[in-house]
Amino acid sequence: MSDLPPEPDRLGDAPHPRETARLFGQDAAEATFLDAWNSARLHHGWLLTGPRGVGKATLAWRIARFLLTDPPLPAPSLDPPAGHPALPRIAALSEPGLMLLRRPWDEKAKRLKQDITVDEVRRLGGFFGLSAGGRRVVLVDAADDLNPSAANAILKLLEEPPKRATLLLVAQKPAGLLPTIRSRCRVLRLGRLDGASLAQAVAQAGGDESGLALADGSVGAALSLGAGGAEIYAQLVALFASRQMDRGAARRMADACAGRQGSDRLQQTLDAIDRLMHRAARAGLLGMPEGADSTESQALARLSPHDVAARAWATLAQQIADRAAHARAVNVDAAAIVWDALAAIDVQARKV
Structure with a gap:
C-alpha cells in the first residue's frame, strides 16, 4: 500500500x-x-x-x-x-x-x-x-x-x-x-461528450461501460457510476419511487457514508442526489431523460409532472449542493450531510 x-x-x-x-x-x-x-x-x-x-x-x-x-x-x-x-x-x-x-x-x-x-x-x-x-x-x-x-x-x-x-x-x-x-x-x-467519445474515454480509463447511459456526457460520472455509483443511484430512486420515503432505508443510505471508509461513498451519494434532482427538473421541462428505466421513469413522473415542479427541483439541487459543500468544509458528519439532503428531497416530494 x-x-x-x-x-x-x-x-x-x-x-x-x-x-x-x-x-x-x-x-x-x-x-x-x-x-x-x-x-x-x-x-x-x-x-x-x-x-x-x-x-x-x-x-x-x-x-x-x-x-x-x-x-x-x-x-x-x-x-x-x-x-x-x-x-x-x-x-x-x-x-x-x-x-x-x-x-x-x-x-x-x-x-x-x-x-x-x-x-x-x-x-x-x-x-x-x-x-x-x-x-x-x-x-x-x-x-x-x-x-x-x-x-x-x-x-x-x-x-x-x-x-x-x-x-x-x-x-x-x-x-x-x-x-x-x-x-x-x-x-x-469544454462541452459534454457525445456517445462515441464518451465510450472511448471510459475504455481508455479502464472503466466499466455500465455507467454510460446515466453519465450525461461526463467521463468522470461514467467512471463513478461504473464503480458502484449506479447501484447507489438505483437505491436513491427506489426511495422516491413511491409516495412515502422509507426512512429506515434512507437512514441506512446516510450511515453508509460515515467515517473514513465512507468518504468515496459520500461523494457518489451526493452525486446521485444531484443527478436525481437534475433529471427530475429535466423530466418536468423536456420529458423523460435518456437512459431512464421503468423504475426511474415512475419516480421522475411522480416527482416532476410539470414545469413548476421542475423549477423547484433545480432550485433545491443548488441549495443542497451549497449546504453540502459548507458542511464538508466545516467537517460535519457525512451521515448528517446525506440525511439532511434526503430529508429536503422528501419535503419537496410531498409538495408535488
Missing part, C-alpha cells in the same frame, strides 16, 4: 489527467488553443471551464506538455514530440518549468485541506525565481478551491504575469471565481 497522500485532482482509481494519453471529444477547445499559439499572440491566462468530468484537467495537462516540449511555430497539433526529455519529468511532477497548485495535504490532520491556501500560491515566488528565462506553466486544479487570499494572489499574478509564463486554471463553476480573474483569462469552454 502506498504511503503517498491522496491526490485531490484524481478521480478514484482512474488514471490521473497527467497520465491520460488521449483527450476525446474536445477538438474545438484544442483547436482554439492551437490557433492562439500559431498566431504568436498566446494569452498568458486560460480558464478551462465546463461540467465535471469532461476533460478539463486532461486538456490542461495536454497544453502543459505541449508548451514545455519546445513546440514549433506554427505547430500542427498539441501532440508533444515523442521521447522529449521533459515528458518523464512532467509525469513525475519534477519539471522545473511546471508548478501544480492543488489542495495540499494536512500532515497534522492526516487529510487533504478543504481549499488551496495562500501559502501554496506563495510558492510561485521561488518557482519563478528559479526558472527565470525558460517557459513556465502554472496549472491550478481546481481554481474553484482557491480560498479568498489565494484567489487574490493569483489575480495579482494574472495582472502582472512574468515573461513566458502561462497560467492554466481549471474551473467547474467559473461564476464563483473573482470577476477580475475571469476578465483576465481567455476562456476555453
Whole structure:
C-alpha cells in the first residue's frame, strides 16, 4: 500500500489527467488553443471551464506538455514530440518549468485541506525565481478551491504575469471565481461528450461501460457510476419511487457514508442526489431523460409532472449542493450531510 497522500485532482482509481494519453471529444477547445499559439499572440491566462468530468484537467495537462516540449511555430497539433526529455519529468511532477497548485495535504490532520491556501500560491515566488528565462506553466486544479487570499494572489499574478509564463486554471463553476480573474483569462469552454467519445474515454480509463447511459456526457460520472455509483443511484430512486420515503432505508443510505471508509461513498451519494434532482427538473421541462428505466421513469413522473415542479427541483439541487459543500468544509458528519439532503428531497416530494 502506498504511503503517498491522496491526490485531490484524481478521480478514484482512474488514471490521473497527467497520465491520460488521449483527450476525446474536445477538438474545438484544442483547436482554439492551437490557433492562439500559431498566431504568436498566446494569452498568458486560460480558464478551462465546463461540467465535471469532461476533460478539463486532461486538456490542461495536454497544453502543459505541449508548451514545455519546445513546440514549433506554427505547430500542427498539441501532440508533444515523442521521447522529449521533459515528458518523464512532467509525469513525475519534477519539471522545473511546471508548478501544480492543488489542495495540499494536512500532515497534522492526516487529510487533504478543504481549499488551496495562500501559502501554496506563495510558492510561485521561488518557482519563478528559479526558472527565470525558460517557459513556465502554472496549472491550478481546481481554481474553484482557491480560498479568498489565494484567489487574490493569483489575480495579482494574472495582472502582472512574468515573461513566458502561462497560467492554466481549471474551473467547474467559473461564476464563483473573482470577476477580475475571469476578465483576465481567455476562456476555453469544454462541452459534454457525445456517445462515441464518451465510450472511448471510459475504455481508455479502464472503466466499466455500465455507467454510460446515466453519465450525461461526463467521463468522470461514467467512471463513478461504473464503480458502484449506479447501484447507489438505483437505491436513491427506489426511495422516491413511491409516495412515502422509507426512512429506515434512507437512514441506512446516510450511515453508509460515515467515517473514513465512507468518504468515496459520500461523494457518489451526493452525486446521485444531484443527478436525481437534475433529471427530475429535466423530466418536468423536456420529458423523460435518456437512459431512464421503468423504475426511474415512475419516480421522475411522480416527482416532476410539470414545469413548476421542475423549477423547484433545480432550485433545491443548488441549495443542497451549497449546504453540502459548507458542511464538508466545516467537517460535519457525512451521515448528517446525506440525511439532511434526503430529508429536503422528501419535503419537496410531498409538495408535488
